[in-house]
Amino acid sequence: MTEQNTRKPLMAGNWKMNLNHLEAIAHVQKLAFALNDKDHDAVEVAVLTPFTDLRSVQTLVDGDKLKIRYGAQDISAHDSGAYTGEISGPMLSKLKCAYVAVGHSERRQYHGEDDAIVNAKVKAAYKHGLTPIMCVGEELAVREAGNHVEHTLAQVEGGLKGLPAEQAATIVIAYEPVWAIGTGKVCGADDAQEVCTAIRAKVAELYTQEVADQVRIQYGGSVKAGNVAEIMAKPDIDGALVGGASLDADEFTKIVRFRDQ
Numbered sequence: 409m410t411e412q413n414t415r416k417p418l419m420a421g422n423w424k425m426n427l428n429h430l431e432a433i434a435h436v437q438k439l440a441f442a443l444n445d446k447d448h449d450a451v452e453v454a455v456l457t458p459f460t461d462l463r464s465v466q467t468l469v470d471g472d473k474l475k476i477r478y479g480a481q482d483i484s485a486h487d488s489g490a491y492t493g494e495i496s497g498p499m500l501s502k503l504k505c506a507y508v509a510v511g512h513s514e515r516r517q518y519h520g521e522d523d524a525i526v527n528a529k530v531k532a533a534y535k536h537g538l539t540p541i542m543c544v545g546e547e548l549a550v551r552e553a554g555n556h557v558e559h560t561l562a563q564v565e566g567g568l569k570g571l572p573a574e575q576a577a578t579i580v581i582a583y584e585p586v587w588a589i590g591t592g593k594v595c596g597a598d599d600a601q602e603v604c605t606a607i608r609a610k611v612a613e614l615y616t617q618e619v620a621d622q623v624r625i626q627y628g629g630s631v632k633a634g635n636v637a638e639i640m641a642k643p644d645i646d647g648a649l650v651g652g653a654s655l656d657a658d659e660f661t662k663i664v665r666f667r668d669q
């Protein structure tokens with residue numbers, strides 16, 4: 409367990425397959441206004457949008473010089489070529505994306521992404537100057553069997569395989585118990601802290617304590633304004649990956665301002 413205050417919290421909204429490019433503009437404008445965009449220096453704010461929204465969001469963020477950062481929800485492991493439907497790292501970096509989610513449980517579940525694919529995508533992100541938000545976490549049956557820590561740490565190890573220490577130090581790891589995603593069942597703060605502490609210890613084992621101390625670990629799964637403060641009070645939790653609640657600008661603003669809740 410390490411001091412939390414050396415790591416800047418990252419509150420990221422994962423819009424999933426919601427908001428078209430017009431709705432995206434309206435949403436980011438509303439969010440910037442609600443956040444009073446110069447008033448959140450202590451917390452980093454990002455939105456992970458559908459690919460089709462990125463250009464609109466980029467134009468708005470650039471034009472109005474917003475502090476809100478943005479990124480994608482997936483990245484191809486390949487740089488270019490005959491990969492129908494995929495979006496590459498060079499395309500995302502050209503749009504000045506800061507972040508990309510990799511290995512979200514919905515990608516693992518519906519698109520068969522395993523740790524090897526996640527690892528290739530993490531490396532593709534770094535190759536093109538993007539910071540991956542690598543998602544890990546267990547299904548309900550795994551938790552009920554008491555294997556959630558082991559399961560999650562195996563995903564961490566698989567995702568980081570072969571990654572140089574200087575890149576590993578900047579990664580964001582999102583612990584998202586699958587049974588808490590979109591269900592309203594939030595993982596208890598102590599239970600989330602247990603896994604996040606274990607993730608940091610695993611990074612220290614794979615690299616060094618210094619690297620582990622720099623890695624930001626988010627919790628994700630039914631985060632709302634009403635539970636974010638308790639979660640963020642935990643020393644190994646450095647932010648939240650927020651799905652449903654990030655689609656409501658006022659609610660997401662309250663989450664960003666977790667210290668006021």
Ligand SMILES: O=C[C@H](O)COP(=O)(O)O
Nearest residue numbers: 422589590629630651652
């Ligand atoms: O990426 C976000 C997570 O899947 C959490 O989604 P949720 O906040 O709707 O539970």
